[in-house]
Amino acid sequence: MQLWNTFSKEELEQKLREAGHEFVTISFYKYAKIANPQIFRDYIYQLLNNNQVLGRIYVAHEGINAQISVPTNRLNEFRTDLYSIDFLNEVRLNIAVEEEGAEFPFLKLKVKVRSKILADGLTDESFDVTDIGKHLKAEEFNELTQDPNTILIDFRNHYEHEVGHFKGAILPDVDTFRESLPIIEDAYLKGNEDKNIVMYCTGGIRCEKASAWFKHRGFKNVHQLEGGIIKYANECKEKGLDNRFIGKNFVFDERRGERITDDVVSNCHQCGEPADVHVNCANEACHLLFIQCEKCTAKYESCCTPECQEITHLSFEEQKALRKGLENSNKIFKKGRAEHLLQKLNQ
CATH class of the missing domain: 3.40.250.10 (Rhodanese-like domain)
Structure with a gap:
């Protein structure tokens, strides 16, 4: 049995539109001792796939971390199946505050085995992650x-x-x-x-x-x-409690954020005007994540610089050739820490 996805992004989007599902975005995690993460990974993949769940899940010896989208018509079945796993019985499911911001928060199901579900750089073997505050x-x-x-x-x-x-x-x-x-x-x-x-x-x-x-x-x-x-x-x-959070809650899916209050507490990284929408530079060789207002989105065509904007006007093959051999993941995850984004640096 194949336990991974092989479709392209375009094929996945088309399949989801044809299916016509409504999804609810959910996150959950659990620190636990998993003896064989690879066996558990294959088991949880089949369980989620059977419920038509999409998303990103990490499994490690220390537990599981998941951000997923569940079809609303499969929510009860998904919950029952998930809770049938002993250490996940009654695990807290965090339901998204809002679903606006992306047609599909996730396009496919990815379940990966990692050394840890949350990279921490810690090497102290006496540390007990379950002895929490x-x-x-x-x-x-x-x-x-x-x-x-x-x-x-x-x-x-x-x-x-x-x-x-x-x-x-x-x-x-x-x-x-x-x-x-x-x-x-x-x-x-x-x-x-x-x-x-x-x-x-x-x-x-x-x-x-x-x-x-x-x-x-x-x-x-x-x-x-x-x-x-x-x-x-x-x-x-x-x-009906006093909500003391202001602005948007950044989330790690295609929505990039869910609005908690109407306050805009940040600024466009290009012009400095109030803005709180994160975008990825449309130049795939850059793909930098930064904050961009509507005017700058139109002006730069969702790019972070005029240079990147020019590249997006090239043919697909020309853009592909420019990307060859580039490793830009670390730069992407600097999230706006770039010398050309002067407004970010001056904040």
């Missing part, structure tokens, strides 16, 4: 973050909190989770061992590992926002 529901989070003895830290990368964050949060200028752990400890936590440490991220997976790490490092009052921004926004809406 205290989870806070939305109301508890609101209450504790008003305490002057509390340090609130955004545990996402700079391009994420640039478009939205909690009021009063520390916003570390980091590119990756692995670099955030030592930077946050050295810059913000040392000397504050007696304070309440409250962390938040998109869906909770980064804070869960970070809370366990900081407990391992000797910090006592470690907390995390349960379910991250996604669950918080839904909980505030359901219970």
